[in-house]
Amino acid sequence: xxxxxxxxxxxxxxxxIGDNLFSRIKKEMSKIPRRQAVIIDRNVDKLHGDRIRxxxxxxxxxxxxxxxxSGESAKSLTExxxxxxxxxxxxxxxxxxxxxxxxxxxxxxxxxxxxxxKRGIPLIHIPTTxxxxxxxxxxxxxxLNIDAKKNVIGTFYxxxxxxxxxxxxxxxxxxxxxSGIGELIKYTFLSELNFFFYVLNNLNKIDKLDYRVLExxxxxxxxxxxxxVAKDEKEESGLRKILNFGHTFAHAFESVLNYRIKHGEAVTxxxxxxxxxxxxxxxxxxxxxxxxxxxxxxxxxPASIKRFEVNEIIEAMKEDKKxxxxxxxxxxxxxxxxxxxxxxxxxxxxxxxxxxxxETI
Ligand SMILES: NC(=O)c1ccc[n+]([C@@H]2O[C@H](COP(=O)([O-])OP(=O)(O)OC[C@H]3O[C@@H](n4cnc5c(N)ncnc54)[C@H](O)[C@@H]3O)[C@@H](O)[C@H]2O)c1
Numbered sequence: 453x454x455x456x457x458x459x460x461x462x463x464x465x466x467x468x469i470g471d472n473l474f475s476r477i478k479k480e481m482s483k484i485p486r487r488q489a490v491i492i493d494r495n496v497d498k499l500h501g502d503r504i505r506x507x508x509x510x511x512x513x514x515x516x517x518x519x520x521x522s523g524e525s526a527k528s529l530t531e532x533x534x535x536x537x538x539x540x541x542x543x544x545x546x547x548x549x550x551x552x553x554x555x556x557x558x559x560x561x562x563x564x565x566x567x568x569x570k571r572g573i574p575l576i577h578i579p580t581t582x583x584x585x586x587x588x589x590x591x592x593x594x595x596l597n598i599d600a601k602k603n604v605i606g607t608f609y610x611x612x613x614x615x616x617x618x619x620x621x622x623x624x625x626x627x628x629x630x631s632g633i634g635e636l637i638k639y640t641f642l643s644e645l646n647f648f649f650y651v652l653n654n655l656n657k658i659d660k661l662d663y664r665v666l667e668x669x670x671x672x673x674x675x676x677x678x679x680x681v682a683k684d685e686k687e688e689s690g691l692r693k694i695l696n697f698g699h700t701f702a703h704a705f706e707s708v709l710n711y712r713i714k715h716g717e718a719v720t721x722x723x724x725x726x727x728x729x730x731x732x733x734x735x736x737x738x739x740x741x742x743x744x745x746x747x748x749x750x751x752x753x754p755a756s757i758k759r760f761e762v763n764e765i766i767e768a769m770k771e772d773k774k775x776x777x778x779x780x781x782x783x784x785x786x787x788x789x790x791x792x793x794x795x796x797x798x799x800x801x802x803x804x805x806x807x808x809x810x811e812t813i
Contacts, residue, residue, distance in 0.1 A: 454671040456588060458678040460610050460685055467590060467674050470502065471663045473503045474507055474578065474617035481511045486574075486722040487733045489513040489539060491562045493554030494582050499623045504553060514543050514755060524711070526552040526557050526633075535565045539573075546648050549574045549612070555581035555628070556588035560606075563770035567609030574733065580620035582632025582666075583716060586639065586761030588786055589614045591681040597671035608686050617672055618663050630751060634716025637699050637723055637748050639673040642680075645788050647672055652747045693793040696774065697783045702804075704768035709756055721757050723748045730784040731803040733797055740787065753813045760810060762803045769802075 453470035468477065490508060492501065497519050499659045508515040518538045520526050527799075543551070550573055558579050566575035577589035595606035621629070635654070640648040651658075657665040677695070684691035700765035702722030705714055727744050730736035735746070769780045786792065 454667055456671065456675050456678055458610070458614075459682040460592075461682075463610045463615050465611060467616065467678065468675065469585075469616040469618070469667055469670050470691060471667070473615055473621070474503070478511055479509060481507075486513050486547055486550050486701075487529075487542070487544060488513055488551060488640045489518065489544050490515055490541060490551045490553060491518045491520050491535065491558060491565075493522050493526075493558045493580065494519050494559075496554050502582070519765060520554065520558055520561060522554075522557070524557060524597065524602075527561050527595065527603075529596065529598075531561060533653040533794045534566055535561070536569055539565070539569050543568055543571055544573060545812070546573055548665055549576060551576050551578060553578040553580060554584070555579065556584045557625060557747055559588050560593075562594070562601075563609055563611070564596055564605075564607060566595055567607040570732050572609065575609065576612050577614045578620075579614065579616055580672075581624055581628055582621060583619075583628075583635050585670050586632060587677060588719045589616070589634045590677045592685065602706075602711075610685075614674075616674075618661075618666055618670075621661055621666065623673060627660075629659070631714040633714030633715070633751060634719035636669060636673060636725075637720055637751070638695075639676055639745060641697055641744070641785060641788055642676055642694055642791065643672065643725070643789060648744075648747065648788055652750070655750055658765045691795055694791045695773070696782055697785065697791060700769055700772060700774070700780065700782050701765075701809075703772055704765045705757065705760070707768040708760065708764050709770065713754055717751070720748045720751045721813070723752055724812060725805040725809040726782065726784060727763075728808040729782060729797060729801060730786065732801050733784070733795075735784055735786045736790065744788070748810060757813060758810055762806050765806060766799060766802060771809055 455468050457464050457466055485607055539602050550566045552558050566573050579585040579589040592608050592610040594609050595603035598604050639649050654665045680692055702718035705718045705721055731741040781794045784795045785790050
């Protein structure tokens with residue numbers, strides 16, 4: 453079992469990671485006898501519902517369950533309204549806790565509901581995908597989509613705890629695991645060379661769900677994210693922007709492909725393009741580029757990436773909600789652990805990087 457604290461000023465909270473953690477922390481969960489509203493992703497409920505109910509039935513306080521539809525379309529006002537009605541019907545209030553059991557979709561939707569229902573009720577995340585364990589459950593961003601516009605409404609709302617039980621990952625479909633690995637690769641670039649090589653050398657163990665390796669990489673990524681958000685909770689100083697490494701490209705790829713690509717695959721492709729772009733503008737020397745490409749290039753990317761039209765990608769980049777003053781901004785890298793934010797580049801450099809990406813996959 454590993455534990456860290458997200459040191460948000462005035463709102464520190466624990467992140468716990470472990471094998472069979474969920475059953476092991478019953479005592480911890482029983483400490484504050486409250487009423488629990490448990491939001492569960494439908495797929496997770498089918499696969500783990502019995503275990504989840506067993507744990508909650510053994511702790512103090514009443515528990516009611518709300519099954520959230522699975523998939524990105526759950527991040528909608530329709531599901532949110534259904535959730536508010538469930539909370540109202542059960543008379544949940546500030547002395548209750550909302551548990552979000554699922555991936556990033558469940559976390560984002562439940563987080564939004566918890567932050568707005570009665571101006572905020574306590575929230576605990578129980579992430580069940582690799583992506584949500586290493587990234588989305590920590591840091592307090594909540595979001596909903598409006599039609600095809602992703603994450604256009606949202607709040608910053610820190611949870612009171614994040615409990616990561618590795619056993620949930622046993623049932624995660626392979627493409628979802630790969631999607632999480634895309635974000636994991638991003639974290640290796642925000643970290644240090646040792647971690648980069650650790651991940652590079654242990655990819656097959658991650659693939660085989662080796663708990664020891666998973667616990668260690670989740671702990672590492674969670675620690676990186678925790679230290680960034682503790683210093684820049686609401687994206688004010690700019691530090692938090694480094695978490696968008698590879699994402700200017702990734703969001704454009706997702707949009708051009710109408711989201712028929714997994715987020716982590718788009719991030720992996722985005723990282724390859726961002727590495728080439730960093731090299732192109734003279735930031736990243738050739739020898740480092742070659743080493744750094746080794747990790748993202750280990751992941752198999754979908755053939756749809758080969759059909760990119762550069763102008764279309766650039767048009768999509770212009771829509772990115774992170775742009776300022778009409779400029780497309782990139783996060784680029786000079787060395788692992790040294791990233792530059794808000795870099796704007798020439799159109800031909802973007803075009804060069806996408807050509808290089810297409811060549812290398
Ligand atoms: N808030 C943030 O900081 C932040 C950061 C990154 C991403 N996100 C958001 O997270 C979402 C993506 O998260 P995700 O990749 O976890 O997707 P997800 O929540 O849609 O889960 C992926 C799929 O796996 C299923 N699933 C979840 N856990 C499972 C398990 N243990 N076994 C079997 N199936 C399981 C789900 O039903 C779903 O079909 C996006 O909406 C993205 O915008 C938010």
